Amino acid sequence: MEVVVHLEVVVHLEAIQEASVDEMAWPSNFNGKYDIFGMRNSVAPGFHSDKPNQVCKVLRSLYGLKQASRQWNAKLTAALLRIGFVQAKSDPSLFIKSNSDYFVGILVYVDDIIITSDSLSPIDDLKKFLDSTFRIKDLGDLGYFLGIEVARSSAGLNLCQxxxxxxxxxxxxxxxxxxxxxxxxxxxxxxxxxxxxxxxxxxxxxxxxxxxxxxxxxxxxxxxxxxxxxxxxxxxxxxxxxxxxxxxxxxxxxGKGIFYSTNSDIHLKAFTDSDWATCAETRRSITGFCLFLGDSLISWKSKKQHTISRSSSEAEYRSLAGVVCEIQWLWYLLTDMGIPPSKPAVFFCDNKSAIAIGENSVFHERSKHIEIDCHVVREKVQQGLIKLLYITSSNQIADGFTKALPSPQFIQFTSKHGLQDFYYVHQCNIFLLSLND
Incomplete structure (x- = not known):
């Protein structure tokens, strides 16, 4: 699902910058000189030649072969690197090219490509290059990607399925x-x-x-x-x-989905929670978290922890460790895109003991049995990557990722995630316009 997180980050950033987002696709038949490769096999039975030890070089279309996507990705990567693009260190599916005049980003998923830029001319030049090199189809403005519908308005972008x-x-x-x-x-x-x-x-x-x-x-x-x-x-x-x-x-x-507003900033905020020993069969805890870039939700998860925690503080601390890794990766992703956050990510947790363990190494007796990798929280606090803050349980946005909430609390939980039914809003706008006419 990382490619979906990439899509949400890219869409949110372009909503803020009001940039162009286009989509391209590789033709379904994989024909042409760039779509074939040689497979050397022994000669067919009944074939006779004066030259010994000969083999046949078979030219076959990539489409339908198990290694088709790998061969296509290798050819595309080589072509993009040749014209000055840089493959992102945070994820090899992201390619970036930037200078003082413009920024161009390419997100690749098998045979679907998203191109984004703050200027139209680099997009047009890139499309011409890809079409002349691979004969890729231009699908125009981004509207449908991996089963996800993208709708754009003056207020922002909406993703739904x-x-x-x-x-x-x-x-x-x-x-x-x-x-x-x-x-x-x-x-x-x-x-x-x-x-x-x-x-x-x-x-x-x-x-x-x-x-x-x-x-x-x-x-x-x-x-x-x-x-x-x-x-x-x-x-x-x-x-x-x-x-x-x-x-x-x-x-x-x-049609309900996530809305990314144009009025947002580049600041990471995280909410994490856990439900201690909630599994009746294994007594393992549930970790839940959600990450915001500005006011827009870009990453979330609900997952059972790998080991049993001895206390609720330990369960919360393990949850913190998992989210820190996600924040670090998002930090790398934003840095690769040329917009590193200017201040530490704010980390909201409703367990004061877990915050104390993360900030103070004196509590050794309380945390000496916890795996060493969980103490990445303390390291990132000291490095200034994150800042731990306490939040009350009633205001904990991640609460609904760890337990089944009653209807009033569940409605309050979903209202804080920026969910919006684009089709309902669109129909309301049409109705209001008809009244004004």
Missing amino acids: RKYTLDILEECGFLDCKPVTSPIVPGQKLMHNDGPLLADAGVYRRLVGRLLYLTATRPDITYSVQQLSQFIDYPTKTHLAATHCVLRYLKPAP
């Missing part, structure tokens, strides 16, 4: 279902032995897999899908009913 959501609802027969206000029943604890096993486990696995990708633009269902994904080995009818609850939650607003 409306068509993808409607396809899921139609396939499962939930287009006319009765909606609910929460994707999971508050207080529900799912376990492996809940109810009889499904006759066809594939139905459950496919549905959960599709919901996992939907979390790329729907952070409000992240915790629910994380819980459901634990039972793909032996799903039961109870687990399937819980999955249907998520579908009933999605039905009222399939």
